[in-house]
Amino acid sequence: QKEVEQNSGPLSVPEGAIASLNCTYSDRGSQSFFWYRQYSGKSPELIMSIYSNGDKEDGRFTAQLNKASQYVSLLIRDSQPSDSATYLCAVGGSQGNLIFGKGTKLSVKP
Amino acid sequence: DAGITQSPRHKVTETGTPVTLRCHQTENHRYMYWYRQDPGHGLRLIHYSYGVKDTDKGEVSDGYSVSRSKTEDFLLTLESATSSQTSVYFCAINPGQGSYEQYFGPGTRLTVT
Numbered sequence: 161q162k163e164v165e166q167n168s169g170p171l172s173v174p175e176g177a178i179a180s181l182n183c184t185y186s187d188r189g190s191q192s193f194f195w196y197r198q199y200s201g202k203s204p205e206l207i208m209s210i211y212s213n214g215d216k217e218d219g220r221f222t223a224q225l226n227k228a229s230q231y232v233s234l235l236i237r238d239s240q241p242s243d244s245a246t247y248l249c250a251v252g253g254s255q256g257n258l259i260f261g262k263g264t265k266l267s268v269k270p
Numbered sequence: 271d272a273g274i275t276q277s278p279r280h281k282v283t284e285t286g287t288p289v290t291l292r293c294h295q296t297e298n299h300r301y302m303y304w305y306r307q308d309p310g311h312g313l314r315l316i317h318y319s320y321g322v323k324d325t326d327k328g329e330v331s332d333g334y335s336v337s338r339s340k341t342e343d344f345l346l347t348l349e350s351a352t353s354s355q356t357s358v359y360f361c362a363i364n365p366g367q368g369s370y371e372q373y374f375g376p377g378t379r380l381t382v383t
Contacts, residue, residue: 194370205374206372209371262312
């Protein structure tokens, strides 16, 4: 059974700080990795995808992938109160589906 | 929102009744998915479709069936609803072109009493 693990949090950071969210996965053959943001009562929203080892930056977001360590992370720079949400890590599955972690709740304090 | 709608958005039903949830997309994407989201479990795949009349089971398919008679519609049916099927149901699409990216509909909150 393929698994994706995340710390459930809550992770609390002050406004303007860097938030660091982490994820590990069990299937060494996984090739695609995603971060979704989910506000309370809303649907998941794709914010980052990464396929190769290293860093991928998009605005204030940086995704980091280390396939040898089976580890994916998301950094949010200059965190804003509007970033407060649950962040879901997902890994591509064999059926074309995504396997999700349970999510990390982030709270950004003004 | 990737042109995905779900209906109904909220439903309360009684144990033992059949329930059908609808997912509608406007972009003619081939791949569609149904997930359920529950506290402590995250999002789990119920069924998926890779074309008209082509469907397959996911991780938690027991008690659910699906149909796809048109590209734009993917229906999820709870044959005889149970309280354990109280959940939020999300439909998702994959735009294809070799990508695993998925985009989600707004969700349906189902309560089985």
